[in-house]
Amino acid sequence: MMGRVFLLLFAAFLPNCSGYNSKWHYECTDGYCEKTLITENTTSPLSLAECNILCLDYASVWPQPTGNISIDNLTLIDVSAFSFTSEENTTISSLVEAAFGIFTCQFTLQLPRKPFLRNASSNGSAVQVQFEITDQDTEQLSFGTNESYTVRGLATDDGAINVTITAETFFGARHALETLSQLVVFDDLRNRTLFPASIAVSDQPAFNWRGVCLDTARNYITPKAIKRTLRAMAASKLNTFHWHLTDTASFPYVSSSHPELSEYGAYSSSKVYTDDDVKSIIEYARVRGIRVVPELDSPAHVGEGWQTSGVLTCFNQKPWTDYCAEPPCGQFDPSQSGVYDILEDLYGDLLTQFGTDVFHMGGDEVNVACWNITSNLTAWMVDEMGWGLSKSDFQEKVWPYFQNESAQRLYKQAGAQIPIILWSSDLTALDNVTSILPPEDYIIQIWDSADSSSIQTLLSQNYSVILSNYDGLYLDCGFAGWVTNGTNWCSPYKGWQTVYDNKPVNIAGTSVAQVLGGETVLWTEEAESDTVDSRLWPRAAAFAETLWSAPETTWEAAEERMLFHRERLVALGIGADALQPEWCRRNQQNCPT
């Protein structure tokens, strides 16, 4: 009779509380928000958003701060009375100005579209935000840039809330604004906007390299979609956009020195990244605390665009299964001196635009069989270099030759020996890899599976590494095969749970200090501008917490905050995927098995 008694009791308490926009409110019980009927005995019912901020861990902030966070007294505020102060006329003033604008835009997007719905009553507190940034000169994120920040907020006697943000650099201060924007709460029971009258946060990231790698060559991704990606990255405190610009399938990058590459190699004359596009994307990222690292992948993963260069071999070679990882095949012929000349020009173009202090040269999936059928190359190997034609000749002589020659051209253009990133490969797996790729010059981005012995080997060889192990961080997995029926090579789909629990410390163990950080990766054979959002988000945000916070707990402890953060991303205009029925978000802890 339990069920029936419950129903009768329930009916007896039918509410007559029409002052609220819902029959339900939320009560904080054991650290979670419990959906509860509003009755005439209910006093001060909480909306779900309010309850989440007051009740969930870390005031629901994503990623969870690594220092202290405490908030108190959600107070009615006047959303039109935010004001900002900062040191004026310094190197970073325009960055700070931009960040304030982004903050305002961002919290406004969390509110109802119609301004009159944002506060049912007036007389809310003004909020005064002040930046105190020690280093007024650093305007570009780099290795080791200090991203720490603290926030202190307190209501003053005159009713305003004063918030002071202190940070070593702009890049820490802007993260503080992300934290603050997550603390602007819309109470949808009463249509009013709230903010804590008391805030204390201290925070800094566990890993410095927190990235997303996006392939814009298998399918073209519009600048608009790239900017959505950057917006979601900033909201999750990710700081590195790794732009896989080109591949065998297309060459969308408009090089000022070699415009023929995109003229022949872009999918169409509109599916390109012009100088304006690139600059606009870099600046969009910079003001959001994100550095953009370009990747020009070679000597494999080249094809379209290079048809007239005289340095391309095996292009669209059949059967592709024998000569590359996916159609179309294509590699450079390292015996052609012209390839280094063109690459040098491209490095120059890219370094001028990106101003990067690190460069990604790709370097993955070189296919020996391709080089072996390139008679020009094999003739050069035998006749000019006096090498043999064994697998080791290709892997330990030709490939290092190419890498060294092209690296020298990069250094020449950079005017310095900047760090080079390479994907893990047969080259990085060589016993003598440290003599070919000195660990002080090269960073290895590992895409091998988490349990691969190659990871331990690279760490023992003293490489700094970036983790992108495919079994935890490849966000393109799990869809249909695209060369045949069935599933794609790295199925299954990596759920946010898998991504979240892909912890550097579990993979690198005691060598975790060599892990600079990691990147989720989206290869776009089966994604395009309209689907980039749902592939990346909220899963890339799950990994953002893993990198920022190095949480000791697993995904289960983060679930309710993850669902809430996904809603924030949607409010920002990101087409993030749905992780669960909304019921689970509104009935916390009721969906696990």
Next chain:
Amino acid sequence: MMGRVFLLLFAAFLPNCSGYNSKWHYECTDGYCEKTLITENTTSPLSLAECNILCLDYASVWPQPTGNISIDNLTLIDVSAFSFTSEENTTISSLVEAAFGIFTCQFTLQLPRKPFLRNASSNGSAVQVQFEITDQDTEQLSFGTNESYTVRGLATDDGAINVTITAETFFGARHALETLSQLVVFDDLRNRTLFPASIAVSDQPAFNWRGVCLDTARNYITPKAIKRTLRAMAASKLNTFHWHLTDTASFPYVSSSHPELSEYGAYSSSKVYTDDDVKSIIEYARVRGIRVVPELDSPAHVGEGWQTSGVLTCFNQKPWTDYCAEPPCGQFDPSQSGVYDILEDLYGDLLTQFGTDVFHMGGDEVNVACWNITSNLTAWMVDEMGWGLSKSDFQEKVWPYFQNESAQRLYKQAGAQIPIILWSSDLTALDNVTSILPPEDYIIQIWDSADSSSIQTLLSQNYSVILSNYDGLYLDCGFAGWVTNGTNWCSPYKGWQTVYDNKPVNIAGTSVAQVLGGETVLWTEEAESDTVDSRLWPRAAAFAETLWSAPETTWEAAEERMLFHRERLVALGIGADALQPEWCRRNQQNCPT
């Protein structure tokens, strides 16, 4: 030396043909379009779109016509000079008018946004479209509505192109417009719009029930997203939108007789379908040749909204694994006469709005354990009905009792014994099912796997069936688990290839005449308004061809047309998923293994 010779030859023919927007054109070779360099010797280069229409099977129309299709002479047209004539002032005149408007809007979306880019030169032909529809009275699609059509188009002496569309009903004629809109070709080499000067098509569907089932209860789907779904359905000649309106997780439907159901059961006051929303969706569908079939699932799959009804049991019962298929649990208590009264009211509301000649009562996944712990029900079974409490008492007595009582209320409201659709279930698997659910009264929508013996059994019992076998047609499969880590229950993801090859004749064999058609299905535990498009499309369009055309060939033969159709959907504003790198679409037949 092959590669090198090719490169040198290639370089020797560097084009100087700046009159075109690309370095590449397409040549029709062996039924496919081959990407080829434009040289000074190239005469009349074809854009990819032109080549697809002229070269691929069925003039690239999707779904492929079942009768004849031939087109000839792509001719410059004036896109602002389309005119339409039809019999005036008849019952269907407003439908016809709407369809002409949709056609114009639709082909315009395939053209560049900027009108001056649509035709580089003027003086294109006018196109005059005439409808000749026999039945001027049928304004609602129903069972057996004739959807056949023919098109005859020919250039006249005065330079115009006259197109005559003949059809028995409006619903055939509007399909003809979809075919025509696929024949409006934008030549992006020269910025001009073309149309065949000669067209002959005769066409009709193989199956009459060609649907998409969308769940709007696990997550709320906005009316805007539903309309996008309808737009894509119309473009693929699908004719049935099966609206799974409610479930345990939420009750977004605003019933005029029982508004409390959505007041308690909707996720929020804005996540509802008002009378205006419903009417607007139904009309949006109707003018696109789509009937909307509502599903009110019971006696399981009920919960939120019904808390105050006194007829709900097991709601959110724990552990859910014992009492239902997913959280939250919930079922009606069939012993409560009140349930039939409320259902009758709801049937009345729905029939008034939807005017449907068929009704979906759901009826899936009843859990005996739930009923068994409902003491009110068990007391009624024993004391009032003199039944036992064995599994068969619940399945063969209680469940049929509920089904019969609620069906009588539906008939009463409909004023006729309209066909009822039920999902396949333990009920439909009973040996004596035909006495409980007479095959002349019930249609079974089968979600069992294609090789399940239950399908053959239902066919042998003379049921008409709708195919939605989960292993071929459930589009929510393959993502992460949402109650735990891992994959969801029906993994892997069903690729378009699997969906396309899910042929009724392969499943039903010699009983295929009993197959009314089928539906792809999207359960939305892990999808929401922003992701509905990429889950459904282009896979639902793949099944559209299977149902319309009953092709004898498999997906391989349809691949290039599928890729082209996916581009059409994207042009219509549908966020369809990407199936392959664009390279494959531009280098036909180069991507298979």
